[in-house]
Amino acid sequence: xxxxxxxxxxxxxxxxxxxxxxxxxxxxxxxxxxxxxxxxxxxxxxxxxxxxxxxxxxxxxxxxxxxxxxxxxxxxxxxxxxxxxxxxxxxxxxxxxxxxxxxxxxxxxxxxxxxxxxxxxxxxxxxxxxxxxxxxxxxxxxxxxxxxxxxxxxxxxxxxxxxxxxxxxxxxxxxxxxxxxxxxxxxxxxxxxxxxxxxxxxxxxxxxxxxxxxxxxxxxxxxxxxxxxxxxxxxxxxxxxxxxxxxxxxxxxxxxxxxxxxxxxxxxxxxxxxxxxxxxxxxxxxxxxxxxxxxxxxxxxxxxxxxxxxxxxxxxxxxxxxxxxxxxxxxxxxxxxx
Amino acid sequence: xxxxxxxxxxxxxxxxxxxxxxxxxxxxxxxxxxxxxxxxxxxxxxxxxxxxxxxxxxxxxxxxxxxxxxxxxxxxxxxxxxxxxxxxxxxxxxxxxxxxxxxxxxxxxxxxxxxxxxxxxxxxxxxxxxxxxxxxxxxxxxxxxxxxxxxxxxxxxxxxxxxxxxxxxxxxxxxxxxxxxxxxxxxxxxxxxxxxxxxxxxxxxxxxxxxxxxxxxxxxxxxxxxxxxxxxxxxxxxxxxxxxxxxxxxxxxxxxxxxxxxxxxxxxxxxxxxxxxxxxxxxxxxxxxxxxxxxxxxxxxxxxxxxxxxxxxxxxxxxxxxxxxxxxxxxxxxxxxx
DNA sequence: GGTTGGCACTCGGGCATCGCGAGTGCCAGC
DNA sequence: GCTGGCACTCGCGATGCCCGAGTGCCAACC
Numbered sequence: 060x061x062x063x064x065x066x067x068x069x070x071x072x073x074x075x076x077x078x079x080x081x082x083x084x085x086x087x088x089x090x091x092x093x094x095x096x097x098x099x100x101x102x103x104x105x106x107x108x109x110x111x112x113x114x115x116x117x118x119x120x121x122x123x124x125x126x127x128x129x130x131x132x133x134x135x136x137x138x139x140x141x142x143x144x145x146x147x148x149x150x151x152x153x154x155x156x157x158x159x160x161x162x163x164x165x166x167x168x169x170x171x172x173x174x175x176x177x178x179x180x181x182x183x184x185x186x187x188x189x190x191x192x193x194x195x196x197x198x199x200x201x202x203x204x205x206x207x208x209x210x211x212x213x214x215x216x217x218x219x220x221x222x223x224x225x226x227x228x229x230x231x232x233x234x235x236x237x238x239x240x241x242x243x244x245x246x247x248x249x250x251x252x253x254x255x256x257x258x259x260x261x262x263x264x265x266x267x268x269x270x271x272x273x274x275x276x277x278x279x280x281x282x283x284x285x286x287x288x289x290x291x292x293x294x295x296x297x298x299x300x301x302x303x304x305x306x307x308x309x310x311x312x313x314x315x316x317x318x319x320x321x322x323x324x325x326x327x328x329x330x331x332x333x334x335x336x337x338x339x340x341x342x343x344x345x346x347x348x349x350x351x352x353x354x355x356x357x358x359x360x361x362x363x364x365x366x367x368x369x370x371x372x373x374x375x376x377x378x379x380x381x382x383x384x385x386x387x388x389x390x391x392x393x394x395x396x397x
Numbered sequence: 398x399x400x401x402x403x404x405x406x407x408x409x410x411x412x413x414x415x416x417x418x419x420x421x422x423x424x425x426x427x428x429x430x431x432x433x434x435x436x437x438x439x440x441x442x443x444x445x446x447x448x449x450x451x452x453x454x455x456x457x458x459x460x461x462x463x464x465x466x467x468x469x470x471x472x473x474x475x476x477x478x479x480x481x482x483x484x485x486x487x488x489x490x491x492x493x494x495x496x497x498x499x500x501x502x503x504x505x506x507x508x509x510x511x512x513x514x515x516x517x518x519x520x521x522x523x524x525x526x527x528x529x530x531x532x533x534x535x536x537x538x539x540x541x542x543x544x545x546x547x548x549x550x551x552x553x554x555x556x557x558x559x560x561x562x563x564x565x566x567x568x569x570x571x572x573x574x575x576x577x578x579x580x581x582x583x584x585x586x587x588x589x590x591x592x593x594x595x596x597x598x599x600x601x602x603x604x605x606x607x608x609x610x611x612x613x614x615x616x617x618x619x620x621x622x623x624x625x626x627x628x629x630x631x632x633x634x635x636x637x638x639x640x641x642x643x644x645x646x647x648x649x650x651x652x653x654x655x656x657x658x659x660x661x662x663x664x665x666x667x668x669x670x671x672x673x674x675x676x677x678x679x680x681x682x683x684x685x686x687x688x689x690x691x692x693x694x695x696x697x698x699x700x701x702x703x704x705x706x707x708x709x710x711x712x713x714x715x716x717x718x719x720x721x722x723x724x725x726x727x728x729x730x731x732x733x734x735x
Numbered sequence: 736g737g738t739t740g741g742c743a744c745t746c747g748g749g750c751a752t753c754g755c756g757a758g759t760g761c762c763a764g765c
Numbered sequence: 766g767c768t769g770g771c772a773c774t775c776g777c778g779a780t781g782c783c784c785g786a787g788t789g790c791c792a793a794c795c
Binding site: 160193196198206210217218219288292293294295308309312315316 | 647
Binding site for chain 1: 786787788789
């Protein structure tokens with residue numbers, strides 16, 4: 060078990076390294092933090108910390124830098140979440156309040172988060188999985204062609220064309236629309252399949268084919284659109300990483316372009332709790348030298364999607380976590396209002 | 398006026414430089430292209446080309462590299478547009494054919510273009526300005542709350558909430574929906590305002606307020622959504638730029654994040670014709686060392702939006718132009734079909 | 736035992752030096 | 766107008782050197 064002071068030394072190392080981006084030595088440490096002991100003592104502590112794998116030297120006779128394990132300990136036990144200043148909070152609220160629709164909310168959130176943390180921001184669109192249906196609309200475009208529009212409680216709208224096997228009259232359209240809505244409005248996506256299962260039977264034989272087709276399309280939309288979309292921003296901040304660019308930045312940009320990777324990344328986080336994945340804790344190789352701070356957000360109690368930032372392992376964890384949490388909270392509010 | 402051979406020398410320089418990324422000297426030139434003259438002659442030609450500002454030396458006693466002006470001449474007079482191979486064409490078509498909705502089409506197009514050109518791809522969503530209305534839907538969510546859904550011929554769907562000044566019955570909703578559609582379906586957005594101008598008058602006094610509100614929201618949507626959205630991809634390709642990264646890549650990433658800048662960039666291009674803006678021809682400073690190749694695409698004859706790529710001035714212009722043109726063409730087809 | 740000052744040692748980064756070679760401009764000759 | 770020759774330039778990479786920050790260890794001290 061590490062003594063109190065050694066933890067203190069680790070904390071100091073992390074803080075200094077995050078600030079200066081340079082390996083930190085024993086002398087500099089004692090000068091900047093009054094630990095009450097001499098550099099020699101700190102050196103001994105550092106040797107222990109290195110043995111335990113919390114810090115490492117890039118090369119002999121250089122200062123120490125935290126390892127992933129070191130950051131992990133720092134995040135788990137040494138760092139709190141730094142709350143934002145109240146001007147910052149106000150700025151967030153003002154900025155987000157101006158949004159006109161869902162796209163705008165997400166867009167603004169990304170920009171806000173990127174600016175606040177000076178890192179790459181990732182915001183997932185509210186998932187349809189946990190959403191409920193606000194309305195299903197059915198429009199007749201041609202005798203045998205319908206348009207199906209699905210509106211969710213999070214303000215998302217999806218539409219699909221449906222080619223009917225047989226002409227489908229206006230009254231039938233209205234009928235189906237009404238029955239469909241009476242069954243699914245306010246219900247969860249996951250519940251919809253069983254709720255509409257027996258619907259074709261209640262129609263005339265000639266219309267059953269069309270009704271089935273419409274339902275199939277609806278279910279397909281629910282499934283298909285459950286795969287989530289997301290928006291990223293602040294990639295220019297990647298250039299602040301280090302000076303050994305090409306190698307560092309490349310794989311990160313590549314990873315960021317693969318939505319699947321990002322979705323998995325965010326998805327791994329447990330529900331609404333804040334998750335921090337450090338360096339090699341990220342499954343994806345390209346992100347081995349980055350940390351991901353993510354948290355769920357939602358219009359109610361439940362998280363409907365995640366948002367977070369991707370930055371160098373050498374990041375200001377307390378500040379970043381504070382910003383991420385605050386933004387998630389406000390976005391949740393905005394969504395609940397609309 | 399430059400002699401035929403000098404133009405040939407310029408072409409050779411551009412081609413070699415694009416291929417090798419290194420300043421090209423007189424000797425190497427004569428070895429790789431059989432110009433039928435000696436290095437000494439080429440040196441004289443190069444001196445002239447340099448005087449005229451088409452090429453430059455990074456430093457004394459190094460080879461020459463093309464200037465923006467040199468690339469311009471190359472693009473205008475020396476280079477054709479390289480058509481894609483037929484396997485490539487087939488691949489494009491297959492890839493795009495799998496798209497399920499507009500978002501998907503745009504997303505696939507971006508990825509395709511980025512992959513094909515190995516550069517940063519930018520695709521603008523089909524503009525609403527030139528679009529026509531396919532359908533307007535009006536749903537009653539609560540006695541005094543409506544949802545307005547607008548569907549365009551390019552498959553885009555926009556929706557807005559409308560809070561009515563007074564309760565609005567179902568029959569009135571149906572009435573308004575029908576009249577609205579009979580007037581605007583198939584018409585251009587720009588024509589809509591006058592087409593619906595006198596609509597409130599034909600309603601009962603008690604409903605006029607609501608009708609006006611709905612119309613106001615509709616017009617607002619038309620205007621608001623005329624400001625275009627776009628999608629970018631392939632930013633990882635920026636890392637192939639040069640080896641002097643941070644300085645080069647940073648401003649480009651920043652510019653790419655500002656949608657306004659990009660929209661202006663694409664917008665500057667004349668209608669559907671292919672435009673190439675080289676280096677300093679780009680108004681935005683961050684893009685001074687990049688070239689933009691853009692072209693309009695559309696579902697019919699007219700361009701409804703632009704797409705293009707952003708890459709280093711040192712790019713394979715014929716190949717890039719070929720890819721951009723081909724992709725634009727196929728996307729146009731896809732949109733026309735749906 | 737933990738802490739401290741002292742000391743020899745290590746090693747990377749920065750800087751000046753140097754030689755190589757690609758490339759140039761110019762000139763005289765064809 | 767083209768060509769071969771030639772002297773010159775200059776950036777780049779390799780080499781060697783020094784400096785200083787930082788370390789590990791040890792003996793002394795509390």
